[in-house]
Amino acid sequence: MRSYFWVGCLTKFSNVALIAYSEILLKSDAVRKRLEDLLVKQIRLRLKLDGLNFWRIRKEGGRIYILGENPEEICRSVLKVFGVDFSASALETETGQEEIVENSLKLAEKILGENESFAVRARRVGKHPYTSKDLEVKIGSTILKKLGESKSLKVNLENPDKTIFVEAREKKAYIYSKIFRGWGGLPVGSQGRLLIFLGNNVKTALAGWLMMKRGVFPIPFYLNQTNKDEEDFRFAKTLKDYISQPNLKVYVAPFKKILDSIPQNINSNLKTLLIQRLAVKVGCKLANLKKALGIVLGVSLDPKPTQTLRLLSYLEDASTLPIFHPLIGFEKKEIEDLRLKLNFPENLTKKTFFDFSPPENYNGITDEKLKNFEEKIDVEKLVEKIVNEVKVVKI
Amino acid sequence: MRSYFWVGCLTKFSNVALIAYSEILLKSDAVRKRLEDLLVKQIRLRLKLDGLNFWRIRKEGGRIYILGENPEEICRSVLKVFGVDFSASALETETGQEEIVENSLKLAEKILGENESFAVRARRVGKHPYTSKDLEVKIGSTILKKLGESKSLKVNLENPDKTIFVEAREKKAYIYSKIFRGWGGLPVGSQGRLLIFLGNNVKTALAGWLMMKRGVFPIPFYLNQTNKDEEDFRFAKTLKDYISQPNLKVYVAPFKKILDSIPQNINSNLKTLLIQRLAVKVGCKLANLKKALGIVLGVSLDPKPTQTLRLLSYLEDASTLPIFHPLIGFEKKEIEDLRLKLNFPENLTKKTFFDFSPPENYNGITDEKLKNFEEKIDVEKLVEKIVNEVKVVKI
Structure with a gap:
């Protein structure tokens, strides 16, 4: 033969x-x-x-x-x-x-x-x-x-x-x-694990990919902000192509109930900020459970003056782990070029998942109000509750 | 005419x-x-x-x-x-x-x-x-x-x-x-300020440049770890070319005395980690004074397994502000290519300034030991002292 x-x-x-x-x-x-x-x-x-x-x-x-x-x-x-x-x-x-x-x-x-x-x-x-x-x-x-x-x-x-x-x-x-x-880089897993916040925007997947290329093993994580179970995990699947495993566990947290439990009648900027911080806290908690050394976001700086950097300060304050923003120094065009080079899928049209985004502005937000409100709705307990309800999907 | x-x-x-x-x-x-x-x-x-x-x-x-x-x-x-x-x-x-x-x-x-x-x-x-x-x-x-x-x-x-x-x-x-x-990007200052940790390695300047390109105004910061005053600010000067100002203020902290005051007879990994955390704390304190929204490091992931990600966890824990690592997803070669494209200067050969680097390993380091030691040497007071002695150099 x-x-x-x-x-x-x-x-x-x-x-x-x-x-x-x-x-x-x-x-x-x-x-x-x-x-x-x-x-x-x-x-x-x-x-x-x-x-x-x-x-x-x-x-x-x-x-x-x-x-x-x-x-x-x-x-x-x-x-x-x-x-x-x-x-x-x-x-x-x-x-x-x-x-x-x-x-x-x-x-x-x-x-x-x-x-x-x-x-x-x-x-x-x-x-x-x-x-x-x-x-x-x-x-x-x-x-x-x-x-x-x-x-x-x-x-x-x-x-x-x-x-x-x-x-x-x-x-x-x-x-x-x-x-x-090939892409060069370091073998996946050689640098430990990070929790990758995936969402509706392909930037979240590109951020994950960049960290994986530097040797990070991904813990893909979604927050489902709808009632529906029709979840399109295209970005997690795309990342999976780069690890030599038959399966990858995707973690999905139910975020809808929690969002609904936040009173409607508060300042909308404050509410937006609260939600972003809540998401980070959930991510950190899960990351700790999964022995991940930090979390990865797909945030880049868009032209709106200082809105995003301020958001990242608030997120940092809510986080117990390092937050990585591998796209932070990228141009809008560089991000799109990377997507095309990698042939990554387009953004999801349905907004099933939570994506980080700054509030319209920071009017009416003070650190005190924020902390008071977080205490009032007992954020730590909410986080605990969400993390307990996280489901695991094998893709 | x-x-x-x-x-x-x-x-x-x-x-x-x-x-x-x-x-x-x-x-x-x-x-x-x-x-x-x-x-x-x-x-x-x-x-x-x-x-x-x-x-x-x-x-x-x-x-x-x-x-x-x-x-x-x-x-x-x-x-x-x-x-x-x-x-x-x-x-x-x-x-x-x-x-x-x-x-x-x-x-x-x-x-x-x-x-x-x-x-x-x-x-x-x-x-x-x-x-x-x-x-x-x-x-x-x-x-x-x-x-x-x-x-x-x-x-x-x-x-x-x-x-x-x-x-x-x-x-x-x-x-x-x-x-x-041109480089595209956003006008410098449109996104607020960040403190840029500059050192002996050109990566620190490249990290600063990437953030500046996204609209950040730089607060250049060096820690001088020697007794000498012969300070080569080539990286701060290179960054200055990208802002339309006749002068830029560079902040330099005396780090030598403090380094000497840390007892020699402790575990060298623990000591390395302490110093890195001390540097971050000094950076955060100065950043707050200068109304910067975070700090920027030139760290990238080198092949040594998980050493660097763990360091970044410890830094995050020591920090009160977001830490940005714009080079975190970059290949070694991409970093060198960027340097060549920008025609940035070479690394300093004299190790005048402090650069972040992970300890050899994490043996013998526990969170408890770390915190105990930081209390023992009264880190907060040390930080205060260093920040009070920061000098301003106009370039």
Whole structure:
């Protein structure tokens, strides 16, 4: 069976998925090993989740090599694993110069079209009887000699149509041309957990994604401010794509009853503020229960002068945990660009969930009034009650 | 004098600096007007600071027009004013189609080289007897007719070598080709003030810059952890370039004596944590005095598992104000890319100032020990003492 497969592979040129990562290549061996192991574990789980066949994952010299049925599909599958800089479907060969040149020529034959320009980029780690420059020159000149005329090829080192990459390592060499870009970052979970406040606005998901990319494991949390159970968890589902797990627990708190229990006849700015603070308190309480080190909001600064910064002061005052605002320095346009780049879904049109937003203004709000009112409605008890009614939905 | 000048201007083609802004074009007229006025004020101050002569600033239809001696220098000068999307040195003409076409041809003659491709992009606001499409076709065909053959020009709408922009407004039309990109964002100060913790690492300045771009006025703050007075305020100076003021007050607290007063014989992790918390408390106290709504740190998540998030929990616990970490979702590489894009200075090599950093680990640290120790050394009094000794340096 396998030998049959290998024949198939050679016609497809590549026989291994090469995976590059960089930020976790630390000086400290112990920490580095822990992070590398976490990365490999998540890659393994991701491939299983995607139903891809593979028989070996090998880690060597800052690269991960995966032997499997379809290297290109493996390359695509791992792109959503944070920590992966890029992947490439490569041919693994012996390290002899002749063999490398011969196989590079085969790849060139396969990928270079007529009138195209190309470049060869070689890197070398370990001991070899040639330099990386030697390889580049030898491969480049061989391609020109054998194919240059018939295909009208030219070398272009600045901006080539196609590039042939060669990596000569201690034991094996790798040849590839197509690179799949990952997101980089740190393996999910390596930095602990944070509670992500999700809502109707995609900004909440983008904020969560940014923290996950920095190694955070997400505890997705929604406050349902309606009576209805038709909950659209598209943002939690989108985030789930980036963790290598079959399921993710989403936490949903019933917020409607509580909102209704706040008297209607109070200053509407004060009421808005109370609700925002209540939401933060619920989030903190749940975060503590779930051993999360903080909470993440999708708030950014919109042009309305100082409304939002003041809101964040009030939220901070209500919080017992750090509140992270990864979008705080982003332009409106940068946020939309990020959404498009990630292909994240649009905002929900139904306002099922609670989203943070500043009151119209801060007229009539004093710290004293706020505290008095919070005491009067017994906020701590309300929070307790909401947290007790939180439901868990597996997605 | 002026008529002589105008002749000079016409040979240079442009007679006005056109400034575009977008994010503050809000629906609410009152807020929009306030933000636009702030933007115009800062542009005016910036031009004065840069010693540029101008005699009129006019705001109309989402554009600012500046009449001055050297439109191109004016365009460059305003690029560091947050809120400016782009500027362009333009020719202001009457709105008649003939005049627009004629002047566009003049511009084309000036800027188009042999064998170059070009495009015409027109927009129109107000009532005119032509559409923007009409303008584009008429200008494009005239250029081709008059110059196409002699210069071997061709039209390329996708990726032209040069573009001629035409904006027909109610009263006047504007023709230009070169666009200077600004940073966008919101006028500095429109969102209130934040205290920016600056240190030896450029990340502290980048964090400050990101918040300033979102409309925050900076209160730059350093903790000097040495005995020496040779303080390199390069980061505060870099930030100052983005506010239209001749001076900026930098606040510097003496941190050395206090550090020395903490007993040497305690657990070093505990000591590190104490110092970080002390720094935050000093920052909060000063922020309150200076009416800042929060503090900004340049912390990002490095690969060391959970060390940093835990530190941020401890900082949050020590803080009475929101702490902003605008770099929290950034990759290491993104931070370096931002530094290069902004041409910000390198890290200081002398460790004059305090920078936040997590302890080696959290072994031997309990909340109780921490609180006990903070009581023992009377942290509140220490903070008071440091804040009283803060010096103000005008840069």
